Amino acid sequence: MSFDVEGVRAQFPILKREIDGNPLVYLDNAATTQKPQCVIDTLVEYYSNYNSNVHRGAHRLADEATTRYEAARDCVAGFINARARQEVIWTSGTTEAINIVAHGLAKQLQPGDEVVVTEMEHHANIVTWQQACLSSGAALKVAPIFDSGELDQTAFEQLLTNKTRLVAFPHVSNSLGTVNPIVAMTAKAKSVGALVLIDGAQGIAHGGVDVQAIGCDFYAFSGHKMFGPTGVGVLWGRESLLAEWPVWQTGGEMISEVTYQSASWNTLPYRLEAGTPNIAGVIGLGAAIDWFSKLDLLGLQQHERALMAHATALAIDFEGLRIVGQAPEKSGVLSFLMDGGHPADIGFLLDRQGIAIRTGHHCAEPLMRRLAVPGTARASFSIYTRTSEIDALFTALDKVKFMLA
Known part of the structure; x- marks a missing residue:
């Protein structure tokens, strides 16, 4: 049929x-996908029937909001085949997700280290690494493309050395539509011990993303490019990395204990989710993924x-x-x-x-x-x-x- x-x-x-x-x-x-009626209805339902902050409220509305908010995390984890739900970190979109990783990586890079990107990147997957390298003294290397828009895989592999600390590339080019062989590229990068981040903003809406099968360390995407609301996205990362990753922002929710002299951080996923989140957006994204998964x-x-x-x-x-x-x-x-x-x-x-x-x-x-x-x-x-x-x-x-x- x-x-x-x-x-x-x-x-x-x-x-x-x-x-x-x-x-x-x-x-x-x-640029952005349209929204099915079920996602629109979900947003209206949240604001009409159980609008509340999540996790800390001692009342029915907070319980309902928290239940649906965390159910959306489970939905995303299943959709991308994450090993654990705490590997799903809510962000404002792909850009913030990449920035979380780049902010943490900048604290680990040293002069002589290298980060590899490609010539087909969106600015969000260039400038973040550029700035991380500038602040750390590391070098940014760029893998070339052919005139056709296809990545030169031989040149890409030649850039990978024991100095490579992270490789970042798009699943699908937003401007050309080029689909990269992300499994093979990830394997090449891992063979030199590098971390791998995939910009999945254009790839996620086509389905079939399995982060375990890909073998990457981080996969980032936005809700609005897969039939969900704007202002919400996902950073998926390996639990072993995220549990020790430098915190991105400080404030509420990501705190375990605070004094005027010191603070300790919450467990995953909350240690990387400071402040009141986009609750409606998260719940709407869950509705979008649930809808998409049934197609x-x-x-x-x-x-x-x-x-x-x-x-x-x-x-x-x-x-x-x-x-x-x-x-x-x-x-x-x-x-x-x-x-x-x-x-x-x-x-x-x-x-x-x-x-x-x-x-x-x-x-x-x-x-x-x-x-x-x-x-x-x-x-x-x-x-x-x-x-x-x-x-x-x-x-x-x-x-x-x-x-x-």
């Missing part, structure tokens, strides 16, 4: 919207591959359009340039036809500089994208081409 796209779409109220009299064609999923994983992955193949074929046949990023393994992203049109102009003219894409450097400025482009127009797909919407994109691009001529 084919994947039930229409059944999935029916659960997303925003997809019924029109823009300037045109049906919305939402192709900006690499036909194989079917949705096949559907996404078919969308990518269809979009690529149309792009190749479109005169005057150049695909930016043609790695053999891609997922959900078509970045492109058009003769005579700046990406910002393309995005504006598509918006007037009801088609939402992203333009610019996609928080990957060094990558754009490497590819010698000012930025790209980026259409990105999700499980609710119709093939007919991709057709609509290229029909609209025909009009854009005419208007820019």
